[in-house]
Amino acid sequence: MDSLSSNQHARSVVELSLNPVHRRNYCSITRVVDEFYPENEDRAAKNDALTQILCQQCAAPHRAYHLFGVDCTPNPRRYSPTQVDRGFVYAPNTLSGNKPVTIGHQYSIAAYLPEKMNDDTSSWILPLACHRVRSDEKGPLVGMKQISQCLQSEEKFKDKLCVVVADSAYSTPECLAETEKNPNQVQISRVRSNRVFYYPVLDENTIKMGRKKQFANAFKLKDESTWKEPDKQFELRLSTKKGKNQMVKINGWDNVIMRGSHQIKTAHYPFRLIQICLYKESGQLFFKKPLWLMIFGEKRLELSLHTIFDAYRQRFDLEHFFRFGKNKLLMDKSQTPDVGHEEAWWQLVMIAYAQLYLARDIAQNMPKPWEKYLPTFQSKRKASPTQVQKDFERIIRLLGTPAQPPKRLKKSLGRQKGERQIPRTRYPVVKKLVRNQINMASP
Secondary structure (H helix, E strand, O other): HHHOOOOOOOOHHHHHHHHOOOOOOOOOHHHHOOOOOOOOOOOHHHHHHHHHHOOOOOOOOOOOOEEEEEEEEEEEEEOOOOOOOOOOOOOOOOOOOOOOOEEEEEEEEEEOOOOOOOOOOOOOOEEEEEEEOOOOOHHHHHHHHHHHHHHHHHHHOOOOEEEEEEOOHHOOOOOHHHHHHOOOEEEEEEEEEOOOEEEEOOOOOOOOOOOOOOEEEEEOOOHHHHOOOEEEEEEEEEEEEEEEEEEEEEEEEEEOOOOOOOOOOHHOOEEEEEEEEEEOOOOOOOOOOEEEEEEEEEHHHOOHHHHHHHHHHHHHHHHHHHHHHHHHOOOOOOOOOHHHHHHHHHHHHHHHHHHHHHOOOOOOOOOOOOOOOOOOOOOOOOOOOHHHHHHHHHHHHHOOOOOOOOOOOOOOOOOOOOOOOEEEEOOOOOOOOOOOHHHHHOO
């Protein structure tokens, strides 16, 4: 853990053994990953215990709510045919024309987004839960269950408003129903610009036969003629780092509903719809399409339009965590045919990042000779995750490590002469059926 938190040069997991802080040989890395989940121990219980420990590290904010973020990230395993439960998962691709798909696993991360004071521009988060999304599960629903677990595991979250920010994949009826189970949870999710919502039906005086009408006129996001007058409006002026002024206009509609399914009656779960438009100094739109957000939860009206805008802007810190974890903490570099070892490695990476988060206040900026003149190092900003990782070796040597000193043992006998290893089983890639094929295959 100390070598991973202070990693500077290792590009693979086994290269962590070359770190000066690592006092053992490279074989111990495989052993600690193998022993993370003992054979007779419940993995879910151990993950829940780790989540509870990390939830205790969340500091009480000055604002009137706790802020959480949830998202899924891929772990590509294209060249691992002996690994079970591989499937086609979403993976962004920088080359135009390529499909954003890869073969591997998907992991759901639920994190706490700490409050930023004054001009703090750091992208720190505190990861709380990490779970692999199986091929028969949906990533957004797994993430919502992670949030429910975090809110129910710590007392400090039960007495205060908890806001969760997520992307458009979490604006489904299943996520809405899961949010309604927690009275103090409010979900802010992005919405695609081609969605269609509805206004609720007002009380009808006439008595008609049959089922009562639940959905009134449609609210088409791409058709402005179907919009009613906003219930609330707000304007805000922003200034970029280059000194350019921008205007933010926010419109809000209350009590909007969407269609659900036979299992989830979304007509009984109204939500709030927000439109955010960003304008340049010349009055032109900064983006072609506005940003649409839906806010659902029993206490959704307690958040102002300005608060909703600030909360959702902090969601992008999750993307910084994914990039830092994969580039600096070797999150997706574990090449193992065992799925249990892969899950254990992701848990270790989450703990390593939590160590960096807890050491951020005592870390010192360690710029390279050509970086000491940059404004980032001359200002009194808080250390970023990369800067803390550079200084973590000094911190761990100064404070000491809880790791016991190594004990040299005799060399193992190893494999006997003539011993043959049993070939591992090769598994096909799991392909999810489309909805029509599932209905035809069902008896």
